Amino acid sequence: MKNKTLKILALGMSIVMTMGLTACGATAPSTDQTDTSTGKASSAAKNDKVSIVLATNWGEGDAKYDYFYPEFEKFKESVADTIDITLETYTTEDYKTKIKTQTASGSLPDVFTYWGGGMMADMCDAGLLLNVDDYFKDSQTVKREDFEPGSFEFYVAGDGNTYGIPIESTRGILMANSELFKKYNLEYPKTYDDLLACAKVFNENGIIPMSMGSNGGSPSEFFFSELYNQYAGAEEELEALPAGGAFNTANAVKVGEVIQDMKNHQIFPEDTVTNGGYGPCLQLYTDQKAAMTYTYPWMFESIPENIQEMSDVIPMPQMPDSTVDSSTIETGFTVYGCLINKASYEDPAKHDAMVKVCDFIASDELNSSLVKSGMIPCKNVEVPYKDQKLIMQKTLDYSEGKDLVQVHYTKLPSASAISEMESGLDELFINAITPQEYVDKVQESITK
Amino acid sequence: MKSRRTAFTIFVFLFPVFIIYTLFMIIPLIQTFVYSFTQWNGVTETTFTGISNYVKLLQDKDYWTTFMNTLKLVGLSAVIQIPVGLLVAYLLYCKVKGMKIFRTIFFLPVVIAPVAIGLMFSLFYNSEIGLFNKILAAIGLGALQNNWLSNVKTLLYAVMAPQIWQYIGLYITIFLGALQSVPEEIIEGAEIDGANKLQILHRIIIPEIRNFIVISLILSVTGSLKSFDHSWIMTKGGPGVRSAYLGVYMYKTSFVNSDFGKGSTITVTIVLLSLLFTILLNIINNKYSD
Structure with missing residues (x-):
């Protein structure tokens, strides 16, 4: 009797486990936030709907979430009768991993926001992405001409085709706390010597002169490019990078030396790792522990209004031996956009729904809403x-008449080269490697 | 007939576990082994490259840095977690009042997500807003203040510290259970013979709970070999790979640099290293058992 009970129990367990395994094997999104509700549609109607997966890193916690999600909800409601949209969101770093994993497992989302350049290179090579000109041909509401022509550059692959709809453009800015400068009777630094003089005074008073760190290369990688562009020939060198140009230039070594000199003169926080990353860097500035910081508009949502009021956007001080006037240039580039899964788009059952979802992503309504988060749209929207936020107004005023220059991030040919540039900067900032070793490391990664 | 019935029962009981273990452990392991002989960026076709990944790995400076970091963690974890765990467990076992409360308190960090611990410690170490330097200054050890995560000399150990600290509670709990399984009459006999607490610990308790110590060592070693969370959260394994362990390096190689072939090769070396340590510990245990 006892044996029989045991057998029945074992059999029952094995059936349950096997069923569990079958359930595990079923297709189901595994995300930290999914939204598949489709209003009041009946289950019968649901079966006739087209299922589309839209993935983005504009989830909860992201500066754009509050502006994206209400628009997404509206759109979802408007197409609820025909399209069943699954929204998948992750935080930025996890999102990059998610897309890479999905690429490897052959389950790319149908439409997803992503970076261009080296970040999408493998997907382009494998023919996974749609040439967006095909989408523009099919769309009734969105045309290529609606966008800044130069904004597509980030999404142009080696074959000359464009594989992304550009969404976000950006500008690098140096913010200075006017009240701290007034308090210590200082002028905004125009030259490197001015910067050193300001740093001395600020350090004597327990203020960090410039909040700049490097954790995973942020925000240091754009700062590096900002300084790089002050040197003669830098623009041409950056333009040559995607086609095999060198990273290990004399200019790159020079910028590395300048950064280490700035570190040694205590212009940055002592601990550049824990104070690295966009959030911690900005935090020191908004807490008024730092007099200046270099940041980007996607952080504007985190700047309190009183800090926006006391902040001025100023030119980067002229670096030693540089020849390009820093007050005439500004880093400005397309940083983000939307990619389309080619296989899904070419699936006749999904095609029309895909066009509608892409139309939404590129719509004036969504772009106008995202602008409120501090985004500079690539699309020409009024x-x-x-x-706009006060700090965005100041940024736009500052940008008037500036020559926009590029950054290494958008020009490096592969994700591994970008990764090497980022992690190498972390080492450079703590003086663990020399500038020459740094540029050689990145170059080696490009050559590989 | 009876043996056939027993065999059937064993089969029925083992079947689900066998399926799960095969699907989620054995097959991926075999696949990883196969991928380690290929070049694959996760997107395009895989190319068979023989043992070239292994050759490249042996010449890779970053791999050896992370390998040594991992060995250091394995060594420090074993040297700190096991003795401290045993000592604290023994102190609690010696009829400390409120033992259950202490046990819960010591175990508490074990159940906190490593991500939370990592974040907490990175704030703790922050030179501008962190508490650690402030505490040092407050207790008159201001000379020891440091940029813990920005100093090449302290970086790795600052990343190791939270992990080693977090899991001490696990070993306290294991050893406390082990100590409670030691027959009291043996200890009472030793006490009657005049043995002091230290002698009892050394001569009776440690030999009695040797198997628990070996299991704890295996847990500590294998846990250290697969370390990831603390390093990734605090420094992303950086600057460079200075605070990365093999697990972090494997992740960076596979999922950041999209080199799944090399990533699989690193995984194979982690598996081999785990097996090697486990076999070594079992050999040592068997030797002393004899």
Whole structure:
């Protein structure tokens, strides 16, 4: 009797486990936030719907979430009768991994926001992405001409085709706390010597002169490029990078030396790792522990209004031996966009739904809404100046008449080269490697 | 007939576990082994490259840095977690009042997500806003203040510390259970013979719970070999790979640099290293058992 009970129990367990395994094997999104509700549609109607997976890193916690999600909800409601949209969101670093893993497992989302350049190179090579000109041909509401022509550059692959709809453009800015400068009777630094003089005074008073760190290469990689562009020939060198140009230039070594000199003169926080990353870097500035910081508009949502009021956007001080006037240039580039899964787009059952979802991503409504988070749109949308954050107004005023220059991030040919540039900068900032060793490491990764 | 029935029962009981273990452990392991002989970026076709990944790995400076970091963690974890765990467990075992409360308190960090611990410690170490330097200054050890995560000399150990600290509670709990399984009459006999607490620990308790110590050592070693969370959260294994372990390096290689072939090769070396340590520990245990 006892044996029989045991057998029945064992059999029952094995059936349950086997069923569990079958359930595990079923297709189901595994995300930290999914939204598949489709209003009041009946289950019968649901079967006729087209299922589309939209993935983005604009999830909860991201500066764009509050502006993206309400628009997404509206769109979802409007197409609820025909499209069943699954929204998948992850935080930025996890999102990069998610897309790489999905690429490897052959389950790319149908439409997803992503970076161009080296970040999408493998997907382009494998023919996974749609040439967006095909989408523009099919769309009734969105045309290529609606966008800044130069904004597509980040999404142009080696074969000359464009594989992304550009969404976000950006500008690098040096913010200075006017009240701290007034308090210590200092002028904004124009030259490197001015910067050293300011740093001395700020350090004597327990203020960090410039909040700049490097954790996973942020925000140091753009700072590196900002300084790089002050040197003669830098623009041409950056333009040559995607086609096999060198990273290990004399200019790169020079910038590395300048950064280490700035570190040694205590212009940056002592601990550049824990104070690295966009959030911690900005935090020191908004807490008024730092007099200046270099940041980007996607962080504007985190700047309190009183700090926006006391902040000025100023030119980067002229670095030693540089010849390009720093007050005439500004890093400005397309940083983000939307990619389309080619296989899904070419699936006749999904095609029309895909066009609608892409139309939504590229819509004036969504772009106008995202602008409020501090985004500079690649699309030509009218956004009243007064509706923008004060710090964005100051940024736009500063940008007037500036020559926009590029950054290494958008020009490096592969994700591994970008990764090497980022992790190498972390080492450079703590003086663990020499500038020459740093540029050689990145170059080796490119050559590989 | 009876043996056939027993065999059937064993089969039925083992079947689900066998399926799960095969699907989620054995097959991926075999696949990883196969991928380690290929070049694959996760997107394009895989190319068979023979043992070239292994050759490249042996020449890779970053791999050896992370290998040594991992060995250091294995060594420090074993040297700190096991003795401290045993000592604290023994102190609690010696009829400390409120033992259960202490046991819960010591075990508490074990159940906190490593991500949370990593984040907490990175704030703790922060030179501008962190508490650690402030505490040092407050207790008159200001000379020891440091940029813990930005100093090449302290970086790795600063990343190791939270992990080693977090899991001490696990070994306290294991050893406390082990100590409670030691027959009291043996200890009472030793006490009657005049043995002091230290002698009892050394001569009776440690030999009695040797198997638990070996299991704890295996847990500590294999846990250290697969370390990932603390390093990734605090420094992303950086700057460079200075605070990365093999697990972090494997992740960076596979999922950041999209080199799944090399990543699989690193995984194979982690598996081999785990097996080697486990076999070594079992050999040592068997030798002393004899």
